[in-house]
Amino acid sequence: xxxxxxxxxxxxxxxxxxxxxxxxxxxxxxxxxxxxxxxxxxxxxxxxxxxxxxxxxxxxxxxxxxxxxxxxxxxxxxxxxxxxxxxxxxxxxxxxxxxxxxxxxxxxxxxxxxxxxxxxxxxxxxxxxxxxxxxxxxxxxxxxxxxxxxxxxxxxxxxxxxxxxxxxxxxxxxxxxxxxxx
Amino acid sequence: xxxxxxxxxxxxxxxxxxxxxxxxxxxxxxxxxxxxxxxxxxxxxxxxxxxxxxxxxxxxxxxxxxxxxxxxxxxxxxxxxxxxxxxxxxxxxxxxxxxxxxxxxxxxxxxxxxxxxxxxxxxxxxxxxxxxxxxxxxxxxxxxxxxxxxxxxx
Numbered sequence: 087x088x089x090x091x092x093x094x095x096x097x098x099x100x101x102x103x104x105x106x107x108x109x110x111x112x113x114x115x116x117x118x119x120x121x122x123x124x125x126x127x128x129x130x131x132x133x134x135x136x137x138x139x140x141x142x143x144x145x146x147x148x149x150x151x152x153x154x155x156x157x158x159x160x161x162x163x164x165x166x167x168x169x170x171x172x173x174x175x176x177x178x179x180x181x182x183x184x185x186x187x188x189x190x191x192x193x194x195x196x197x198x199x200x201x202x203x204x205x206x207x208x209x210x211x212x213x214x215x216x217x218x219x220x221x222x223x224x225x226x227x228x229x230x231x232x233x234x235x236x237x238x239x240x241x242x243x244x245x246x247x248x249x250x251x252x253x254x255x256x257x258x259x260x261x262x263x264x265x266x267x268x
Numbered sequence: 269x270x271x272x273x274x275x276x277x278x279x280x281x282x283x284x285x286x287x288x289x290x291x292x293x294x295x296x297x298x299x300x301x302x303x304x305x306x307x308x309x310x311x312x313x314x315x316x317x318x319x320x321x322x323x324x325x326x327x328x329x330x331x332x333x334x335x336x337x338x339x340x341x342x343x344x345x346x347x348x349x350x351x352x353x354x355x356x357x358x359x360x361x362x363x364x365x366x367x368x369x370x371x372x373x374x375x376x377x378x379x380x381x382x383x384x385x386x387x388x389x390x391x392x393x394x395x396x397x398x399x400x401x402x403x404x405x406x407x408x409x410x411x412x413x414x415x416x417x418x419x420x421x422x
Contacts, residue, residue, distance in 0.1 A: 213418045216406045
Protein backbone atom coordinates (compact mmCIF):
# COMPACT_ATOMS: atom_id res chain seq x y z
CA UNK A 87 0.00 0.00 0.00
CA UNK A 88 2.86 2.33 -0.82
CA UNK A 89 2.58 5.98 -1.70
CA UNK A 90 5.81 7.30 -3.15
CA UNK A 91 7.76 9.44 -0.74
CA UNK A 92 7.35 13.09 -1.62
CA UNK A 93 7.90 16.19 0.42
CA UNK A 94 6.01 19.35 -0.42
CA UNK A 95 7.58 22.74 0.06
CA UNK A 96 4.26 24.53 0.13
CA UNK A 97 0.59 23.72 0.35
CA UNK A 98 0.14 25.15 -3.14
CA UNK A 99 2.43 22.52 -4.63
CA UNK A 100 0.48 19.80 -2.85
CA UNK A 101 -2.81 21.15 -4.19
CA UNK A 102 -1.42 21.38 -7.70
CA UNK A 103 -0.39 17.75 -7.45
CA UNK A 104 -3.80 16.74 -6.19
CA UNK A 105 -5.63 18.56 -8.97
CA UNK A 106 -3.60 16.78 -11.62
CA UNK A 107 -4.37 13.44 -9.96
CA UNK A 108 -8.03 14.10 -9.29
CA UNK A 109 -10.48 12.03 -11.28
CA UNK A 110 -13.84 13.11 -9.93
CA UNK A 111 -14.39 16.40 -11.74
CA UNK A 112 -14.41 19.87 -10.21
CA UNK A 113 -17.12 19.39 -7.58
CA UNK A 114 -15.87 16.07 -6.21
CA UNK A 115 -12.25 17.20 -6.04
CA UNK A 116 -13.28 20.36 -4.22
CA UNK A 117 -15.30 18.38 -1.67
CA UNK A 118 -12.48 15.84 -1.49
CA UNK A 119 -9.91 18.45 -0.66
CA UNK A 120 -12.13 19.92 2.03
CA UNK A 121 -12.95 16.54 3.59
CA UNK A 122 -9.38 15.34 3.38
CA UNK A 123 -8.10 18.57 4.87
CA UNK A 124 -10.40 18.03 7.82
CA UNK A 125 -9.59 14.37 8.21
CA UNK A 126 -5.86 14.68 7.88
CA UNK A 127 -5.69 17.40 10.50
CA UNK A 128 -7.75 15.62 13.11
CA UNK A 129 -6.37 12.08 13.19
CA UNK A 130 -7.17 10.87 16.67
CA UNK A 131 -4.93 8.00 17.74
CA UNK A 132 -5.97 5.09 19.89
CA UNK A 133 -4.20 4.70 23.20
CA UNK A 134 -2.38 1.51 22.35
CA UNK A 135 1.23 0.77 23.21
CA UNK A 136 2.67 -2.63 23.96
CA UNK A 137 6.29 -1.77 24.72
CA UNK A 138 9.08 0.81 24.61
CA UNK A 139 7.90 2.46 21.36
CA UNK A 140 4.94 3.62 23.40
CA UNK A 141 7.28 5.75 25.49
CA UNK A 142 8.53 7.49 22.35
CA UNK A 143 4.94 7.94 21.22
CA UNK A 144 4.13 9.55 24.56
CA UNK A 145 7.24 11.73 24.23
CA UNK A 146 6.03 12.82 20.80
CA UNK A 147 2.71 13.79 22.32
CA UNK A 148 4.29 15.68 25.21
CA UNK A 149 5.26 19.34 25.30
CA UNK A 150 8.65 19.23 23.58
CA UNK A 151 7.57 17.56 20.35
CA UNK A 152 3.90 18.48 20.67
CA UNK A 153 1.79 16.21 18.50
CA UNK A 154 -1.04 18.71 18.98
CA UNK A 155 0.46 20.77 16.15
CA UNK A 156 -0.93 18.14 13.77
CA UNK A 157 -4.30 17.84 15.45
CA UNK A 158 -3.46 14.43 16.90
CA UNK A 159 -3.17 15.18 20.56
CA UNK A 160 -6.52 13.62 21.46
CA UNK A 161 -5.56 10.07 22.40
CA UNK A 162 -8.77 8.13 22.66
CA UNK A 163 -9.20 5.25 25.06
CA UNK A 164 -12.03 3.80 22.98
CA UNK A 165 -11.42 2.38 19.49
CA UNK A 166 -14.82 3.67 18.40
CA UNK A 167 -13.60 7.25 18.69
CA UNK A 168 -10.16 6.71 17.18
CA UNK A 169 -9.04 7.17 13.57
CA UNK A 170 -5.57 5.70 13.68
CA UNK A 171 -4.08 2.85 15.66
CA UNK A 172 -0.36 3.28 16.24
CA UNK A 173 1.00 -0.20 16.85
CA UNK A 174 3.83 0.85 19.14
CA UNK A 175 5.58 -2.30 20.23
CA UNK A 176 5.94 -6.04 20.06
CA UNK A 177 2.83 -8.02 19.17
CA UNK A 178 2.82 -11.56 20.53
CA UNK A 179 0.46 -14.35 19.55
CA UNK A 180 -1.63 -13.77 22.64
CA UNK A 181 -2.03 -10.07 21.78
CA UNK A 182 -2.90 -10.54 18.10
CA UNK A 183 -6.61 -11.36 18.56
CA UNK A 184 -6.97 -8.34 20.83
CA UNK A 185 -5.32 -6.08 18.25
CA UNK A 186 -7.52 -7.45 15.47
CA UNK A 187 -10.59 -6.86 17.58
CA UNK A 188 -9.56 -3.28 18.36
CA UNK A 189 -9.01 -2.67 14.66
CA UNK A 190 -12.41 -4.12 13.82
CA UNK A 191 -14.06 -1.91 16.41
CA UNK A 192 -12.65 1.29 14.92
CA UNK A 193 -14.98 3.13 12.58
CA UNK A 194 -14.11 4.00 8.98
CA UNK A 195 -11.99 5.70 7.83
CA UNK A 196 -9.30 4.00 9.86
CA UNK A 197 -5.55 3.87 9.49
CA UNK A 198 -2.75 1.78 10.93
CA UNK A 199 0.78 2.94 11.65
CA UNK A 200 3.37 0.28 12.43
CA UNK A 201 5.86 1.98 14.71
CA UNK A 202 9.24 0.47 15.42
CA UNK A 203 11.10 -2.65 14.35
CA UNK A 204 8.87 -5.07 16.26
CA UNK A 205 5.67 -3.89 14.60
CA UNK A 206 7.34 -3.65 11.19
CA UNK A 207 9.00 -7.07 11.10
CA UNK A 208 9.26 -8.66 14.52
CA UNK A 209 12.47 -6.73 15.13
CA UNK A 210 15.05 -8.28 17.44
CA UNK A 211 12.68 -11.19 18.06
CA UNK A 212 12.69 -12.21 14.41
CA UNK A 213 15.07 -15.16 14.79
CA UNK A 214 14.71 -16.61 18.23
CA UNK A 215 11.23 -16.25 19.52
CA UNK A 216 8.42 -18.69 19.94
CA UNK A 217 5.84 -16.04 20.75
CA UNK A 218 6.32 -12.90 18.64
CA UNK A 219 4.43 -12.11 15.44
CA UNK A 220 6.82 -11.16 12.64
CA UNK A 221 5.28 -7.89 11.62
CA UNK A 222 1.88 -6.53 12.49
CA UNK A 223 0.89 -6.63 8.80
CA UNK A 224 0.26 -10.33 9.33
CA UNK A 225 -2.72 -9.31 11.45
CA UNK A 226 -4.04 -5.98 10.16
CA UNK A 227 -3.29 -3.89 7.03
CA UNK A 228 -0.67 -1.20 7.61
CA UNK A 229 -0.60 2.28 6.03
CA UNK A 230 2.71 3.68 7.26
CA UNK A 231 5.80 1.88 8.52
CA UNK A 232 8.14 3.76 10.83
CA UNK A 233 11.44 1.91 11.33
CA UNK A 234 13.62 2.36 14.39
CA UNK A 235 14.19 0.66 17.70
CA UNK A 236 12.48 2.68 18.96
CA UNK A 237 12.04 5.52 16.44
CA UNK A 238 12.79 9.02 17.67
CA UNK A 239 9.76 11.28 18.13
CA UNK A 240 10.91 13.14 15.01
CA UNK A 241 10.64 9.91 13.03
CA UNK A 242 7.21 9.32 14.50
CA UNK A 243 6.13 12.83 13.52
CA UNK A 244 7.48 12.28 10.02
CA UNK A 245 5.51 9.04 9.77
CA UNK A 246 2.34 10.78 10.86
CA UNK A 247 2.97 13.52 8.30
CA UNK A 248 3.30 10.82 5.64
CA UNK A 249 -0.05 9.48 6.79
CA UNK A 250 -1.47 12.99 6.39
CA UNK A 251 -0.11 13.12 2.85
CA UNK A 252 -1.73 9.82 2.16
CA UNK A 253 -5.08 10.93 3.49
CA UNK A 254 -4.90 14.11 1.44
CA UNK A 255 -4.73 12.06 -1.74
CA UNK A 256 -7.84 10.03 -1.08
CA UNK A 257 -10.85 10.64 -3.26
CA UNK A 258 -14.49 9.77 -2.82
CA UNK A 259 -14.51 8.42 -6.34
CA UNK A 260 -12.25 5.57 -5.29
CA UNK A 261 -13.41 4.46 -1.90
CA UNK A 262 -10.68 3.05 0.23
CA UNK A 263 -11.49 -0.52 1.22
CA UNK A 264 -9.18 -2.00 3.80
CA UNK A 265 -7.79 -5.44 3.10
CA UNK A 266 -9.64 -8.11 5.04
CA UNK A 267 -7.31 -10.66 6.52
CA UNK A 268 -9.08 -13.56 8.13
CA UNK B 269 17.78 -13.81 62.84
CA UNK B 270 21.26 -14.53 61.56
CA UNK B 271 21.88 -17.08 58.85
CA UNK B 272 23.19 -19.55 61.46
CA UNK B 273 19.98 -19.34 63.45
CA UNK B 274 17.92 -19.63 60.26
CA UNK B 275 19.87 -22.73 59.31
CA UNK B 276 19.13 -24.31 62.69
CA UNK B 277 15.47 -23.36 62.32
CA UNK B 278 15.21 -24.93 58.87
CA UNK B 279 16.98 -28.14 59.93
CA UNK B 280 14.71 -28.39 62.96
CA UNK B 281 11.56 -28.18 60.82
CA UNK B 282 12.80 -30.13 57.81
CA UNK B 283 15.56 -32.51 58.80
CA UNK B 284 16.11 -33.75 55.25
CA UNK B 285 16.92 -30.28 53.88
CA UNK B 286 20.35 -29.42 52.51
CA UNK B 287 21.46 -25.97 53.56
CA UNK B 288 24.16 -24.01 51.78
CA UNK B 289 25.19 -20.39 51.78
CA UNK B 290 26.38 -18.07 49.07
CA UNK B 291 27.54 -14.47 49.32
CA UNK B 292 24.02 -13.17 49.48
CA UNK B 293 21.54 -15.78 50.63
CA UNK B 294 21.05 -18.83 52.78
CA UNK B 295 19.86 -21.52 50.37
CA UNK B 296 17.89 -24.52 51.54
CA UNK B 297 17.21 -27.35 49.09
CA UNK B 298 14.14 -29.08 50.36
CA UNK B 299 12.45 -32.32 49.26
CA UNK B 300 9.03 -31.74 47.74
CA UNK B 301 7.31 -33.64 50.55
CA UNK B 302 8.46 -31.27 53.29
CA UNK B 303 8.34 -27.99 51.36
CA UNK B 304 4.84 -26.98 52.31
CA UNK B 305 5.19 -27.61 56.04
CA UNK B 306 8.57 -25.83 56.13
CA UNK B 307 7.18 -22.83 54.24
CA UNK B 308 4.23 -22.67 56.60
CA UNK B 309 6.40 -22.71 59.71
CA UNK B 310 8.79 -20.15 58.19
CA UNK B 311 5.89 -17.81 57.72
CA UNK B 312 4.02 -18.42 60.91
CA UNK B 313 6.77 -18.74 63.54
CA UNK B 314 7.12 -15.61 65.63
CA UNK B 315 10.91 -15.53 65.28
CA UNK B 316 11.05 -15.87 61.48
CA UNK B 317 7.88 -14.26 60.06
CA UNK B 318 8.70 -14.66 56.38
CA UNK B 319 5.57 -12.84 55.29
CA UNK B 320 6.83 -11.73 51.87
CA UNK B 321 7.62 -14.08 48.99
CA UNK B 322 9.15 -11.69 46.49
CA UNK B 323 10.12 -14.12 43.78
CA UNK B 324 9.02 -17.52 42.58
CA UNK B 325 11.06 -18.82 39.67
CA UNK B 326 10.97 -21.98 37.63
CA UNK B 327 14.29 -23.59 36.69
CA UNK B 328 15.29 -26.40 34.38
CA UNK B 329 18.43 -28.07 35.76
CA UNK B 330 18.23 -30.98 33.32
CA UNK B 331 17.08 -33.56 34.18
CA UNK B 332 15.51 -32.02 37.27
CA UNK B 333 12.82 -29.38 37.06
CA UNK B 334 12.44 -27.11 40.02
CA UNK B 335 11.21 -23.96 41.65
CA UNK B 336 13.18 -21.34 43.61
CA UNK B 337 11.44 -19.25 46.26
CA UNK B 338 12.93 -16.01 47.61
CA UNK B 339 11.51 -15.12 50.98
CA UNK B 340 11.86 -12.02 53.08
CA UNK B 341 10.46 -10.86 56.39
CA UNK B 342 9.17 -7.30 56.30
CA UNK B 343 9.62 -7.13 60.07
CA UNK B 344 13.12 -8.57 60.55
CA UNK B 345 14.42 -7.96 57.01
CA UNK B 346 16.12 -11.32 56.80
CA UNK B 347 16.12 -13.41 53.62
CA UNK B 348 16.13 -17.07 52.77
CA UNK B 349 16.01 -19.00 49.51
CA UNK B 350 14.16 -22.29 49.19
CA UNK B 351 14.73 -24.67 46.32
CA UNK B 352 12.66 -27.68 45.44
CA UNK B 353 13.20 -30.12 42.59
CA UNK B 354 11.46 -32.99 40.89
CA UNK B 355 13.05 -35.54 38.57
CA UNK B 356 9.84 -36.31 36.75
CA UNK B 357 9.82 -34.45 33.42
CA UNK B 358 6.69 -36.09 32.03
CA UNK B 359 4.31 -35.22 34.83
CA UNK B 360 6.13 -32.95 37.30
CA UNK B 361 4.11 -32.13 40.38
CA UNK B 362 5.16 -29.86 43.27
CA UNK B 363 3.16 -28.49 46.21
CA UNK B 364 1.59 -25.07 45.83
CA UNK B 365 2.32 -22.33 48.36
CA UNK B 366 -0.62 -20.17 47.29
CA UNK B 367 -2.39 -20.81 50.59
CA UNK B 368 0.64 -19.41 52.45
CA UNK B 369 1.57 -16.48 50.20
CA UNK B 370 -1.31 -15.39 48.00
CA UNK B 371 1.12 -13.66 45.65
CA UNK B 372 2.34 -17.07 44.52
CA UNK B 373 -0.86 -17.77 42.63
CA UNK B 374 -0.05 -16.04 39.34
CA UNK B 375 3.65 -16.80 39.57
CA UNK B 376 2.87 -20.50 39.84
CA UNK B 377 0.62 -20.14 36.80
CA UNK B 378 3.60 -18.60 35.00
CA UNK B 379 5.89 -21.47 35.98
CA UNK B 380 3.27 -23.94 34.82
CA UNK B 381 3.00 -22.00 31.56
CA UNK B 382 6.69 -22.10 30.75
CA UNK B 383 7.95 -25.25 32.50
CA UNK B 384 4.90 -27.45 32.81
CA UNK B 385 5.24 -27.96 36.53
CA UNK B 386 1.83 -28.63 38.03
CA UNK B 387 1.19 -27.27 41.49
CA UNK B 388 -0.86 -29.36 43.87
CA UNK B 389 -3.76 -27.56 45.58
CA UNK B 390 -3.43 -24.53 43.35
CA UNK B 391 -6.84 -22.81 43.03
CA UNK B 392 -6.66 -22.00 39.31
CA UNK B 393 -3.94 -23.82 37.38
CA UNK B 394 -3.92 -22.49 33.81
CA UNK B 395 -1.71 -20.92 31.18
CA UNK B 396 -1.55 -17.15 31.56
CA UNK B 397 0.92 -15.94 28.90
CA UNK B 398 0.59 -18.43 26.08
CA UNK B 399 -2.56 -19.50 24.27
CA UNK B 400 -4.62 -22.19 25.92
CA UNK B 401 -4.00 -24.61 23.04
CA UNK B 402 -0.22 -24.15 23.07
CA UNK B 403 1.78 -27.37 22.79
CA UNK B 404 4.94 -27.80 24.86
CA UNK B 405 6.71 -25.68 27.45
CA UNK B 406 9.03 -23.14 25.81
CA UNK B 407 11.46 -22.40 28.64
CA UNK B 408 12.45 -26.03 29.11
CA UNK B 409 15.95 -26.63 27.80
CA UNK B 410 14.85 -29.49 25.56
CA UNK B 411 12.10 -27.40 23.93
CA UNK B 412 12.29 -27.59 20.14
CA UNK B 413 10.64 -25.15 17.76
CA UNK B 414 11.94 -25.80 14.25
CA UNK B 415 9.76 -23.12 12.65
CA UNK B 416 10.25 -20.06 14.78
CA UNK B 417 13.57 -20.51 16.52
CA UNK B 418 16.62 -20.36 14.28
CA UNK B 419 19.66 -21.72 16.07
CA UNK B 420 22.34 -19.17 15.16
CA UNK B 421 25.07 -20.86 17.23
CA UNK B 422 24.88 -24.16 15.37
